[in-house]
Amino acid sequence: TPLKNIRNFSIVAHIDHGKSTLADRLIQMTGGLDLREMKEQVLDSMDIERERGITIKAQTVRLKYRAQDGEDYILNLIDTPGHVDFAYEVSRSMAAVEGSLLVVDASQGVEAQTLANVYHALDANHEIVPVLNKVDLPAADVDRVKTQIEDVIGIDASDAVEISAKTGLGIDKVLEAIVTRLPAPRGELDAPLKALLVDSWYDTYLGVVVLVRIIEGVMKKGQKIRMMASGAVYELDRVAVTTPKLVEVKELGPGELGVFTASIKEVADTNVGDTITEDKKPTAQALPGFRPAQPVVFCGLFPVDASDFDELRAAMGKLRLNDASFSFEMETSAALGFGFRCGFLGLLHLEIIQERLSREFDLDLIATAPSVVYEVEMTSGETVQLHNPADLPDVMKIREIREPWIKATILTPDEYLGAILKLCQDRRGIQKNLSYVGARAMVEYELPLNEVVFDFYDRLKSISKGYASFDYQLAEHREGDLVKLSILVNAEPVDALSMLVHRSVAESRGRIMCEKLKELIPPHLFVIPIQAAIGGKIIARETVRAMRKDVTAKCYGGDATRKRKLLEKQKAGKKRMRQFGSVEIPQEAFIKALKMG
Numbered sequence: 001t002p003l004k005n006i007r008n009f010s011i012v013a014h015i016d017h018g019k020s021t022l023a024d025r026l027i028q029m030t031g032g033l034d035l036r037e038m039k040e041q042v043l044d045s046m047d048i049e050r051e052r053g054i055t056i057k058a059q060t061v062r063l064k065y066r067a068q069d070g071e072d073y074i075l076n077l078i079d080t081p082g083h084v085d086f087a088y089e090v091s092r093s094m095a096a097v098e099g100s101l102l103v104v105d106a107s108q109g110v111e112a113q114t115l116a117n118v119y120h121a122l123d124a125n126h127e128i129v130p131v132l133n134k135v136d137l138p139a140a141d142v143d144r145v146k147t148q149i150e151d152v153i154g155i156d157a158s159d160a161v162e163i164s165a166k167t168g169l170g171i172d173k174v175l176e177a178i179v180t181r182l183p184a185p186r187g188e189l190d191a192p193l194k195a196l197l198v199d200s201w202y203d204t205y206l207g208v209v210v211l212v213r214i215i216e217g218v219m220k221k222g223q224k225i226r227m228m229a230s231g232a233v234y235e236l237d238r239v240a241v242t243t244p245k246l247v248e249v250k251e252l253g254p255g256e257l258g259v260f261t262a263s264i265k266e267v268a269d270t271n272v273g274d275t276i277t278e279d280k281k282p283t284a285q286a287l288p289g290f291r292p293a294q295p296v297v298f299c300g301l302f303p304v305d306a307s308d309f310d311e312l313r314a315a316m317g318k319l320r321l322n323d324a325s326f327s328f329e330m331e332t333s334a335a336l337g338f339g340f341r342c343g344f345l346g347l348l349h350l351e352i353i354q355e356r357l358s359r360e361f362d363l364d365l366i367a368t369a370p371s372v373v374y375e376v377e378m379t380s381g382e383t384v385q386l387h388n389p390a391d392l393p394d395v396m397k398i399r400e401i402r403e404p405w406i407k408a409t410i411l412t413p414d415e416y417l418g419a420i421l422k423l424c425q426d427r428r429g430i431q432k433n434l435s436y437v438g439a440r441a442m443v444e445y446e447l448p449l450n451e452v453v454f455d456f457y458d459r460l461k462s463i464s465k466g467y468a469s470f471d472y473q474l475a476e477h478r479e480g481d482l483v484k485l486s487i488l489v490n491a492e493p494v495d496a497l498s499m500l501v502h503r504s505v506a507e508s509r510g511r512i513m514c515e516k517l518k519e520l521i522p523p524h525l526f527v528i529p530i531q532a533a534i535g536g537k538i539i540a541r542e543t544v545r546a547m548r549k550d551v552t553a554k555c556y557g558g559d560a561t562r563k564r565k566l567l568e569k570q571k572a573g574k575k576r577m578r579q580f581g582s583v584e585i586p587q588e589a590f591i592k593a594l595k596m597g
């Protein structure tokens, strides 16, 4: 296909604005799959992605389209993750295409992730076609949203395409807009191979599959390629395009998107953003901007049942096959035994991994409080990266502790603004800006990430009845007056519950923790003191009163089924209990205690 008949694009949108539905429609209209193969949201392949309606891994699909000008075009749609945790993957995907469809729900308008994602597209110099979706809804207000797009994003929206991805209205106009308004790719056919490694994933049958964008030259089966950052050399055993089915092709030329396999063992051997070239005829210069994704949030994961340890290790190994940004290292905890310290790109990433471990591998896990990465400067001048509050060195040897800060953008209907400002203020936020996007307020805050990792997002959603949207970017590390808060149950410190907090909130957080644990730890045969401490100083205390053992006592004899059910429930509960000295703490207590609601 000549370059002038190729168009490469991505779709950017806030979650739920209809990106996946539109992608499905485009695939359907261009016949990439027959009806039988066409199930909803074909691009979101993982179960969790489908259920949560989020896209984790970038995928791509090649569409064939005969335009109104009578010519046949190849349209490559690259699907990008819509969430901030995967910002690096988003920017790599954007670098692989020339244009974006900016999908905005015409009944909702511009949201925080609309902005974050469209800025990625603008950074990649994309031509942008605004698409107003859901015009079938009575609440759709096309003119208002066009004005919003122009005011807030600063791009012309007068030619926005009005569609309903649900009913199929206007999809033909989207296809024409892709052909007529987005630029064709450019690139030399005769130059040495230069390709961008966009993504890779592990396939049970094929092994590691690598998604590439050819910039210059040609990629074909049998060729020996070199990954420029790692220096590794591989022989290509398959070159293909995805329609989204894998279809082998003879070669991929400039401007094309495709995949290859090359007996690569692990996804970790491929670096997103790397440049791929031909081993014996390498390109003179690698593409700019390769940077490995860094974990931002850490937590400990421990099996509830110690005998599940090996199974947990195997499961994590399997997940890592497909996700090089997830890291884990063995860890031992006095309270929890053997487990792993795990690193994640962000909170959603953490949640996804935890959920997959319990769902796909049927593992019962205890997760410790998520922690950000602190920089601890020692009096000796050395700087230590602290991933686990339990490892905090002796305070006498510390000169300062620096914590990561983020720049957050929140969009909200006016009526929730007051409560949101208070939430940000309570979390040590510094307000940077407040403006209006139509009828919605847009606030920009600097916040310490450590205040956001707990339940900031849940709180934000609940005080705004789900209407506020949130997005953030990591900014820098700043010095903070941080102390280690320890929780003692029956005079024993529970290392899994220790955390670094700002001194100003230590007491209130310690108190809330004790109050919660009092509710969450079931009564035992003896009295259990629960204490919060900073260093050796107790700052809060609660007591779990003693109780009689016979749980069926309150059934007053009689109903035997009810009695049996209660006992079964108790037995099932036992499985999720963890022994601390002579005290049993339910797994749920850990999770709930760490939500600061």
Ligand code: GDP
Residues within 6 Å of the ligand: 013, 014, 015, 016, 017, 018, 019, 020, 021, 022, 053, 054, 133, 134, 135, 136, 137, 163, 164, 165, 166, 167
């Ligand atoms: P994504 O998160 O951007 O991928 O959004 P989805 O494509 O998953 O769509 C989110 C929800 O909006 C789903 O329930 C869709 O059925 C619905 N939806 C998508 N497009 C339209 C549309 O044009 N009209 C209406 N009424 N609903 C739509």
Ligand code: MG
Residues within 6 Å of the ligand: 019, 020, 021, 044, 053, 054, 055
């Ligand atoms: Mg989606």
